[in-house]
Every structure is written in structure tokens, then in C-alpha cells.
Amino acid sequence: MNKTTKISENDLMNAQETTERSSRRDFFKKTAAYSVSALAAASVLSPVKVNASDDPAIIEEQPWATALGDPVTKNQYGVPSLYEHNNIRRTSNLLSSGNWQASISMCPIHESEGIITPNGLFFNRVHGGVAHIDPNKHRLMIHGLVEKPIVLTMDQLKRYPSVTRIHFIECPANGGPEWRGPQFNSLQFAKGMMSSAQWTGVYIKTILKDLGLKPEAQWMLAEGGDSSHMGRTVPIDKVLDDAMIVWGQNGEALRPEQGYPIRLLLPGWEGNLCVKWLCRLEFASEPFYAKEETAKYTALKPDGKAIQHFYPLEVNSVITNPCPEKPWTDLKKGDLVEISGLAWSGQGTIEGVDISFDGGKNWVEASLNGLVLPKSWTRFSYLYKYEGKPLLLSSRARDDAGYVQPSVKQEREVMGVESVYHRNAIATWEVTEKGEVNNVQILS
Amino acid sequence: MFKFYPKSFMSTVLIAASTSTIAFAAQEGVSNTYENGKRVIDGGVMYPVVNGKTSAYHINEETLKGGYTYGKKATDNEIKAWDIDVMPDGTGLPEGSGTVEEGDEVYEAKCVSCHGDFGSGSGMYPSLAKGNAEEGVASLTHQRVNPDADGPIRVFGTYWPQASTLWWYIKTGMPHAAPMSLTDDEVYALCAYMLSINEITIDGEELDDEYELDREKFLKIRMPNKDGFVPNIDGPKGTDNVREYFSNPKNYGAATTRCMKDCFEGEPVLARIQTEINDFSPPLSTARELPKTDASAAPVSEGAKIYEASCAVCHATDAMGAPALGDKKAWEAVLKKGIDTVYNNAMMGINAMPPKGGNANLTDDQLKATVDYMIDQSK
Numbered sequence: 001m002n003k004t005t006k007i008s009e010n011d012l013m014n015a016q017e018t019t020e021r022s023s024r025r026d027f028f029k030k031t032a033a034y035s036v037s038a039l040a041a042a043s044v045l046s047p048v049k050v051n052a053s054d055d056p057a058i059i060e061e062q063p064w065a066t067a068l069g070d071p072v073t074k075n076q077y078g079v080p081s082l083y084e085h086n087n088i089r090r091t092s093n094l095l096s097s098g099n100w101q102a103s104i105s106m107c108p109i110h111e112s113e114g115i116i117t118p119n120g121l122f123f124n125r126v127h128g129g130v131a132h133i134d135p136n137k138h139r140l141m142i143h144g145l146v147e148k149p150i151v152l153t154m155d156q157l158k159r160y161p162s163v164t165r166i167h168f169i170e171c172p173a174n175g176g177p178e179w180r181g182p183q184f185n186s187l188q189f190a191k192g193m194m195s196s197a198q199w200t201g202v203y204i205k206t207i208l209k210d211l212g213l214k215p216e217a218q219w220m221l222a223e224g225g226d227s228s229h230m231g232r233t234v235p236i237d238k239v240l241d242d243a244m245i246v247w248g249q250n251g252e253a254l255r256p257e258q259g260y261p262i263r264l265l266l267p268g269w270e271g272n273l274c275v276k277w278l279c280r281l282e283f284a285s286e287p288f289y290a291k292e293e294t295a296k297y298t299a300l301k302p303d304g305k306a307i308q309h310f311y312p313l314e315v316n317s318v319i320t321n322p323c324p325e326k327p328w329t330d331l332k333k334g335d336l337v338e339i340s341g342l343a344w345s346g347q348g349t350i351e352g353v354d355i356s357f358d359g360g361k362n363w364v365e366a367s368l369n370g371l372v373l374p375k376s377w378t379r380f381s382y383l384y385k386y387e388g389k390p391l392l393l394s395s396r397a398r399d400d401a402g403y404v405q406p407s408v409k410q411e412r413e414v415m416g417v418e419s420v421y422h423r424n425a426i427a428t429w430e431v432t433e434k435g436e437v438n439n440v441q442i443l444s
Numbered sequence: 445m446f447k448f449y450p451k452s453f454m455s456t457v458l459i460a461a462s463t464s465t466i467a468f469a470a471q472e473g474v475s476n477t478y479e480n481g482k483r484v485i486d487g488g489v490m491y492p493v494v495n496g497k498t499s500a501y502h503i504n505e506e507t508l509k510g511g512y513t514y515g516k517k518a519t520d521n522e523i524k525a526w527d528i529d530v531m532p533d534g535t536g537l538p539e540g541s542g543t544v545e546e547g548d549e550v551y552e553a554k555c556v557s558c559h560g561d562f563g564s565g566s567g568m569y570p571s572l573a574k575g576n577a578e579e580g581v582a583s584l585t586h587q588r589v590n591p592d593a594d595g596p597i598r599v600f601g602t603y604w605p606q607a608s609t610l611w612w613y614i615k616t617g618m619p620h621a622a623p624m625s626l627t628d629d630e631v632y633a634l635c636a637y638m639l640s641i642n643e644i645t646i647d648g649e650e651l652d653d654e655y656e657l658d659r660e661k662f663l664k665i666r667m668p669n670k671d672g673f674v675p676n677i678d679g680p681k682g683t684d685n686v687r688e689y690f691s692n693p694k695n696y697g698a699a700t701t702r703c704m705k706d707c708f709e710g711e712p713v714l715a716r717i718q719t720e721i722n723d724f725s726p727p728l729s730t731a732r733e734l735p736k737t738d739a740s741a742a743p744v745s746e747g748a749k750i751y752e753a754s755c756a757v758c759h760a761t762d763a764m765g766a767p768a769l770g771d772k773k774a775w776e777a778v779l780k781k782g783i784d785t786v787y788n789n790a791m792m793g794i795n796a797m798p799p800k801g802g803n804a805n806l807t808d809d810q811l812k813a814t815v816d817y818m819i820d821q822s823k
Contacts, residue, residue: 083732085735086729086733090725092725094721096760099757100760141518142518143518143523150517181715185722186724186728189724206507206512210510216680228623229623235485236683237683269486286531286679286682287678289606291613291617294606294673295598295603306584307674307689307696309675310696311485312487325728346486347489361708363703400471400474401489402700405699406697407707413697415697417589418586418595422697442715444711444712
């Protein structure tokens with residue numbers, strides 16, 4: 001009935017416009033008609049008897065449907081809907097290192113769609129604050145064991161032929177606070193030290209072609225020009241494979257938080273190795289022993305020896321729907337629901353993902369969903385008939401390098417609980433009868 | 445042209461009939477070796493260019509052949525100005541000297557507010573020493589499986605493999621809010637102090653207050669945990685050692701078996717959250733609603749800028765014992781002393797806080813503006 005009323009009103013508008021189209025006084029009449037209809041929209045409607053089963057969102061006229069929106073001149077750089085203001089990065093004192101300039105903010109991966117993180121939501125790890133570099137004064141120096149040491153301006157660097165690749169970047173401490181047991185009832189904090197983007201830049205091997213790399217060069221130091229002057233040593237093998245210097249992030253310049261104007265990108269390897277605000281590459285025959293590859297970012301094993309130069313993020317996955325932030329409390333028995341999540345491997349391409357409903361005792365294979373690319377987030381999907389029973393929901397990914405995600409028990413047997421970094425054990429959510437979701441670990 | 449995996453290159457131990465070892469499917473365009481025949485260094489695979497594509501990506505192979513003439517030759521002065529790293533063999537380590545006592549003085553003036561007395565640490569800032577370093581190395585086998593157990597001691601003396609890292613890091617990264625501000629002699633002095641509080645000897649000699657560290661002595665330092673890291677990355681076989689290490693999944697906890705059925709005995713052993721951490725900022729919410737307050741951006745005041753540059757290091761959280769920005773209660777307590785006292789304390793320093801928060805360049809007006817900003821933000 002209401003619908004009929006609405007149609008009548010539209011018909012009225014159309015009729016008015018049609019009859020007046022040829023009139024010389026078109027403009028004035030139309031303006032008047034628009035104004036009147038905007039002001040009087042509600043009163044034009046005939047009274048409606050609203051039933052309890054009627055959705056007010058449909059019955060009531062909404063303000064955005066009865067008045068003009070913003071002009072195109074507003075927000076020359078667009079911003080998300082105000083209603084999305086909770087989809088943001090978050091921090092915790094536990095991860096603050098004492099201040100917010102040597103700290104990390106977590107990506108809201110529970111709200112992530114697809115395999116790309118919007119630039120404003122990309123997780124942010126910095127060691128000396130976010131530097132704001134003038135690109136006109138930024139230089140990239142390449143020296144050491146090369147015949148021809150060079151300096152490039154940003155304009156010159158961008159003259160090299162570019163490549164564009166989709167890769168995740170993950171902090172190797174992602175999940176690290178939970179070696180000794182679950183601590184965060186939140187996907188954002190349990191696994192949010194990672195994000196993914198489409199990066200544009202140049203292969204370092206392309207630049208090196210003309211610089212005369214000396215055969216004794218085994219290592220490359222990459223150093224940032226921010227206040228932390230952070231350096232990391234990279235083996236030449238990676239430099240000559242897929243290492244990139246990137247300036248583009250999802251179709252625009254890198255954000256300052258990601259190292260504007262340029263950062264190193266080592267696909268699949270520790271986020272910390274992907275040095276931001278990159279200003280210097282030095283080639284040498286011996287490793288450099290920087291602070292962030294000795295004091296930190298080394299994984300202590302139970303025998304007291306620590307793994308150094310632990311580069312790749314191993315095969316990993318997590319169910320993002322449901323999760324503690326996105327529970328199943330609105331489902332009723334018999335509903336079909338999609339279990340979905342993210343799988344990724346820094347050592348290759350995701351081959352498949354298995355799902356378990358009993359904490360990893362028995363597994364079924366899920367489908368991959370969407371693009372499947374090397375060293376990239378990959379979506380998986382499993383359709384499930386909800387029965388309102390408690391579940392222990394786990395995912396387990398495998399990659400084309402031959403690796404399978406280990407159980408917590410398997411990983412602890414080798415790495416113990418003091419490693420801090422590179423935790424990739426199977427993650428499990430406890431789903432209660434009510435559909436609430438809790439972070440747990442299975443030690444079997 | 446590229447070597448592919450043998451059908452099952454890894455352990456083929458089958459745990460149960462329903463368990464399979466993942467064998468690498470020898471697809472074209474995926475390789476576990478580089479073009480030079482060497483195994484991929486991280487234990488993973490690479491994607492050679494085949495028929496104009498690397499994995500799913502098309503590529504213009506012409507662009508990989510070189511022939512570019514961009515940039516200019518780096519001059520010796522430019523390289524000298526930027527080549528700030530210090531290597532274990534002394535490359536990059538300048539001449540200079542400083543005594544333990546001089547290091548103590550610099551430490552008290554510029555380091556103690558974050559790192560505590562004798563490097564004991566404070567708040568979330570790291571400790572620099574925990575007793576005798578040689579003895580502390582034994583703690584590295586500690587595993588905190590039980591909540592009360594002592595963990596491994598990972599301070600400079602017990603953990604770091606090379607002293608050169610310390611010199612490099614202090615020179616280029618410390619003090620945290622004013623990197624590159626220390627002279628070479630001050631860095632030598634601070635290194636001497638660090639060795640002293642970690643009870644590390646050089647050539648068998650203990651570092652007493654008068655001990656003067658210089659370049660020659662520095663290169664004789666042998667760190668107690670030098671051999672505590674795997675794989676061995678030194679020498680001409682460095683990268684090959686790394687390659688070999690990561691080609692064995694057993695070294696770093698990677699798994700290669702895929703069990704589908706009855707993967708463990710009995711009911712699953714469940715670990716739940718014991719001590720939940722939920723001090724999230726802002727608090728978690730997935731509500732789609734208009735924000736409570738209109739965050740209309742006020743222009744950034746000078747006080748706010750100075751706060752971010754110089755004060756946030758200690759005042760961003762209460763971890764340092766300083767009143768945190770936005771902590772209403774803490775600032776009410778501070779303001780009970782009267783605003784003049786608060787200004788004066790900021791000027792002269794109080795407790796762990798050095799005069800003017802360590803930023804001697806601030807004018808009185810700038811300092812007042814900063815204090816006003818912090819008070820204003822904490823109402």
C-alpha cells in the first residue's frame with residue numbers, strides 16, 4: 001500500500017516534468033516543483049497504518065533520500081562513511097615499547113574484505129616515529145661492492161621500468177604474544193600485525209644490471225633515512241630474485257606510515273626487513289649485524305641457540321568469519337553460513353586450506369576463493385549448516401613449497417615458547433552454543 | 445632448464461593411513477632452485493619467467509636486460525656522509541676513546557630516564573644489563589612453560605653476538621628522541637659503561653671506572669653469546685649456510701604432513717585465555733553508527749608539536765612513571781602543587797625527568813606552551 005503511495009508520488013513528479021518540458025517557463029516551474037516536493041514529501045504521503053512486521057527502514061522516508069547530498073567539491077580526497085568509524089587500527093600498551101613512536105598499530109583484519117588492505121588501515125610498525133620526508137630531498141644511494149656506486153633522485157628512480165605485484169607484509173611478531181597461550185580475545189590483536197597491498201616499484205636486479213655487482217658480494221644492507229636509521233642485512237639471493245624498491249601502494253604513493261617516498265619490499269619476508277624510508281643499499285661480502293637482526297628479530301629455541309636471519313613468513317591461516325569480533329550470535333539453527341578466512345605463505349603460493357570443527361582431530365577441505373597469487377593473502381570459503389552446537393573451529397593452510405601449517409604442539413616441540421617471532425601454528429576459535437567466539441589453543 | 449622438486453623431497457614418514465606428505469607438484473613456472481641451480485635460500489620456491497610470465501604476472505622481459513643510465517655517480521664525500529654502519533671487523537668504526545666514568549656521566553644525563561639506574565630498565569623500555577653477562581648466557585635455555593618460571597635473559601651482555609652492533613646502534617639510534625647527537629668519544633664512553641655494567645672483560649681485564657675504551661680495545665671484545673646463533677652467516681659460505689639451514693624444515697618448526705582423520709588421541713586439550721589483555725585503544729567495536737564526538741580537527745598548536753617531538757617518549761603512557769597525556773587523575777594530582785610549581789618542575793626536571801625534558805633548546809615560553817597543552821589534553 002505504501003509502495004503504491006510512493007509510486008503515485010513519483011508518477012506525479014514525472015507527470016509534472018513531462019507536461020512542463022516544452023514550457024518557456026520550464027526553469028522557474030521546475031525549481032518550484034522540486035522545492036515543494038522536497039519540503040512536503042512526508043505530507044504528500046497518504047496516512048499509512050504501520051504493522052509490526054513492517055520494517056521502519058522501508059516505511060519511513062530517510063533524510064538522505066529526501067535532500068541533496070554533498071557536492072563533488074567536498075573531500076577532494078575521499079574518506080570512508082562516518083558509519084565505518086570503528087573500522088580502524090588499534091593499539092595496546094602491551095605492544096607500546098614505552099611510547100607510541102617505537103610501536104605498532106594493529107590492522108582491523110576482522111573487517112578486511114578481499115586480499116587488499118586500504119592504505120589508511122595498513123598496520124603500522126615504526127621504530128622512531130612516522131617520518132615525513134620531502135621527496136625532493138630524498139635520495140637512494142647504492143654503493144659498496146659495485147663497480148659504479150650511484151645516487152638516484154626519486155624522479156630518476158621512477159624512470160626505471162616498473163612492476164606491480166600483490167603481496168602481504170607481516171610483522172614476524174604477529175601472534176607472538178601468544179606463544180605461551182592465548183591472550184587476546186580479538187582477531188585484530190591476535191593476528192593484526194599484517195596487511196596486504198598492490199605494490200608498484202622496480203626490481204633491484206634491474207638496477208643492478210648496470211652497476212657491476214662484484215662476485216664476492218653476498219649481502220646487501222638496506223637502511224632507512226628516518227630517525228631510527230634502521231638497517232637490515234639481506235642475502236644477495238633474494239636481491240637477485242624478487243626484491244623490489246616500491247613507491248606505489250594500491251595505485252597511489254606510499255603512505256608516510258609505509259615509508260614514503262620509498263621502501264624495500266622483500267615479498268614473503270619479515271616486515272621488518274622491508275625497510276621504510278629507504279635511503280641506502282650497500283653491498284658487502286660479510287653480514288652487517290644490525291641491531292634488529294641480532295638483539296631482536298631472532299628466534300630463541302629451547303637449546304639456547306637463536307635462529308638469526310629467519311626471513312620467510314611460513315604458511316599460515318586464520319578464520320576471519322566467524323571471529324571474536326564477528327560472532328555467530330545472530331544465526332539460528334539451520335542457517336547456512338559461510339566460514340571464510342585468510343591464508344598466506346611467504347615461501348610460495350597457497351595450495352589449499354582445511355577446516356576442522358573438532359579442534360584439529362578431523363579435517364575437511366575448504367575451497368579457495370578469488371585470486372591465488374604467490375606470497376599473497378588468499379581467501380578460503382566453506383559453507384556450513386549452523387546447528388547451534390559448540391565447535392572448536394580451526395583452519396590449516398598448505399603451500400606449493402610443500403609446507404603445512406603445524407599444530408601448536410608440533411611447533412612448540414621445535415621452537416619452545418620463547419621464540420617471540422615466526423609463530424604460525426594452527427589457530428582455533430571456540431564457538432559456544434550461543435554463537436559467541438573465543439580465542440583458544442589446542443595443545444593435543 | 446630449472447630444477448624441480450623430486451616427487452617427495454621431504455620426509456616421507458607416514459603417520460597414519462589418512463596422513464599424506466605434501467609432495468611438490470612439479471608445475472611449470474615454479475622452482476625450488478634459482479637459475480644458478482642453488483636451492484632457494486629461504487626454503488621456499490621462486491617463480492622463473494616462463495613464456496613472458498612469472499607466476500600469474502606478465503612481464504616485459506626486455507626491461508630486465510639493463511642499459512639504464514639514470515642517476516649520478518656517488519662521490520666519496522657523499523658515501524662518507526651516509527655510510528654510518530659499523531661492522532664486526534671494524535669497518536666503519538672511527539677512532540676515539542672514552543672511559544667507564546665518562547660513560548656513566550653521559551648515561552646519567554641522557555639515558556637513565558628511560559633505561560633506569562645501571563641499565564635496570566623502566567616501564568616498557570629495555571634493561572641493558574642483568575648481572576654478570578657470562579653467567580646470564582646460561583639462562584637462554586629457560587622456557588616459561590609455567591607462569592612463575594624465570595625467562596631467558598636477553599640483554600646486551602647475555603644475548604647480542606657482536607659489540608659492533610652496540611656502537612652502531614648508540615651512535616645512530618640513541619638517545620631515542622635525539623639520534624645522531626652523540627660524539628664518537630661519548631659513544632666509546634657509553635660502550636665502556638655498557639660493558640662494565642654487564643661485567644664483560646676485554647682481554648681478561650675488568651673495566652673499572654678509569655678504564656679507557658678505544659678502537660683497538662673495542663675490536664678485542666668477544667661477546668659471551670657470540671656462538672649463540674644459527675645458522676653461521678660469517679665467511680664466504682655465509683649465504684650457503686643459511687640456504688642449508690632453511691632447506692631442513694625440522695630446524696625451524698615447519699611441517700610437511702597433512703593429516704585428515706583422527707589426528708590425535710582422545711578429546712582435544714584446550715588452553716583458554718588465562719590473563720586477558722584488552723586495554724585496546726580505542727576499545728573494540730564493530731558497530732555501524734555515527735561517532736559519538738565530532739572529531740573536527742583543531743589546528744595543531746606549538747605545544748602539541750613540541751609534545752610529540754620531545755615529551756611523548758615518556759608521557760604517552762604511564763609506563764615511565766610520568767603522568768600520561770589524557771590521564772585526568774594523574775594530572776589533577778600534579779596540578780595540586782600549583783601551576784607555578786608545575787612550570788618550574790618542567791624547567792628544572794623532576795624525578796626521572798631531566799631539565800626541560802632533555803630538550804635544552806626550548807625557550808621558557810615554548811616549555812610553558814607545551815605544559816599548557818599537556819594539561820589541556822588531560823582535563
